[in-house]
Each structure stands twice: as C-alpha cells, then as structure tokens.
Amino acid sequence: PVTIGLGGSAPFAVTLPVASANDVTVTLSSADSTKVxxxxxxxxxxxxxxxxxxxxxxxGINVGSxxxxxxxxxxxxxxxxxxxxxxxxxxxxxxxFTALGIQNVTLTLSAAAPAGGLSVNLSSSNQLxxxxxxxxxxAAGSNSATVAVNxxxxxxxxxxxxxxxxxxxxxx
Numbered sequence: 001p002v003t004i005g006l007g008g009s010a011p012f013a014v015t016l017p018v019a020s021a022n023d024v025t026v027t028l029s030s031a032d033s034t035k036v037x038x039x040x041x042x043x044x045x046x047x048x049x050x051x052x053x054x055x056x057x058x059x060g061i062n063v064g065s066x067x068x069x070x071x072x073x074x075x076x077x078x079x080x081x082x083x084x085x086x087x088x089x090x091x092x093x094x095x096x097f098t099a100l101g102i103q104n105v106t107l108t109l110s111a112a113a114p115a116g117g118l119s120v121n122l123s124s125s126n127q128l129x130x131x132x133x134x135x136x137x138x139a140a141g142s143n144s145a146t147v148a149v150n151x152x153x154x155x156x157x158x159x160x161x162x163x164x165x166x167x168x169x170x171x172x
Contacts, residue, residue: 004060006086006118007111011055012038014070019048024072028056032066036082060084062114063165086110088120088161090171097130097151105147105171107161113138120166122147126157136161 004010014026024045028038037059043052058068063086071077087110097103109118117140122132130152136145149159162168 001081001083002058003083003085004058005111006060006063006084006109006114008084009057009059012058012068012080012082013055014043014045014052016045016050016075019050020045022047024075026052026070026072028068028070030058030066030068030082031079032064033061035060035062035064035084036066036068037061038068058082062116063118063163065165083165085165086118088163088166088169090159090161090169092171094172097149100151100153102148102150105149107136107145107147109138109143109145112141112143115140117142118163120145120161120163123160124157125160126155127152129153129155129157130159132159 026043028041030036030038038056040056043056045052063084065081065083067079068082069077069079089108091106117137119135119137122136124130124132131150132147136147138145159171160168
C-alpha cells in the first residue's frame with residue numbers, strides 16, 4: 001500500500017511481470033478522485049522494457065483511501081490502495097487555563113484543508129472539568145481551526161482530536 005500526506009504526491013510504480021515484444025499502453029484510474037488522483041492517466045512501456053520511462057504520480061486530494069487501478073490489453077488489471085493521511089496538533093502538549101469559561105485554542109492541520117474543508121472529531125476525557133465541541137472544521141485552504149474549550153471546574157482533562165486517517169492528538 002502507498003501512503004501519502006494530504007496535499008502530497010508520490011511516484012506510483014507500474015511494472016510488467018515480463019518485458020513485452022511490443023509497446024504496452026497502461027491506463028490508470030482512481031476509484032475515488034475526490035481522495036486520490038493519478039497523473040498521467042496513461043503511460044507507455046516500450047517494447048523490451050518492464051517499466052515506463054517515467055512512473056505516474058498519485059496525489060493526495062483529501063484524507064481517506066482509494067484504489068488506483070492499472071490496466072492494459074492482454075494483461076490482468078492490477079490495483080493498489082493509496083491512503084491519504086494527515087495529522088493534527090494542539091498548540092502544546094499541556095496548557096493551563098487561569099479562569100473558568102470559554103477560551104479559544106488553535107488546532108493545527110499538517111497541510112491545507114481540501115476544497116470543502118475538513119472536520120475532525122473532538123472530545124474531553126473529563127467533561128466535568130472542560131468540554132469541547134464535537135468537531136472542529138478546517139476551512140478549505142486553511143491549516144488551522146479554532147476550538148472553544150469551556151473550562152468548567154478546576155482539575156485536569158485530556159483533549160482529543162482525530163479523524164479518518166488522522167491519528168489521535170492529545171493535550172492535557
């Protein structure tokens with residue numbers, strides 16, 4: 001499997017099992033172009049070769065996974081899962097509020113959010129101490145989102161932020 005970062009790109013290896021006596025045109029496609037795209041859509045593998053002169057490239061459009069298929073006349077279609085991942089981070093591993101009430105904290109995304117934005121799930125391990133909204137949304141093109149943390153009581157809690165292909169990030 002191939003894993004790339006949100007907004008990132010990586011070569012996508014196309015290889016024939018044995019060299020052909022004729023040129024082979026391989027057609028590539030993504031099962032979900034809202035998550036992963038591939039360029040170019042065709043590559044030529046010259047007679048006597050097993051790989052194209054230049055490998056195609058996959059691009060991470062949005063977090064998630066998509067199958068990228070390669071097909072050519074006379075060959076079995078092959079596919080590979082490409083996963084697009086991102087990370088989120090709190091401004092620091094631990095912070096202290098000196099007053100009760102709502103205080104804004106900035107959550108950071110590892111890359112600019114895709115068209116349509118990107119939401120992550122939020123939670124607090126001790127809702128008697130502090131609460132957070134159920135989600136935070138990164139606007140399209142942005143890599144930061146404001147989280148309204150509501151400090152309710154003196155004490156400690158662990159704040160969590162995560163999503164599909166976005167590992168859990170915590171702050172105390």
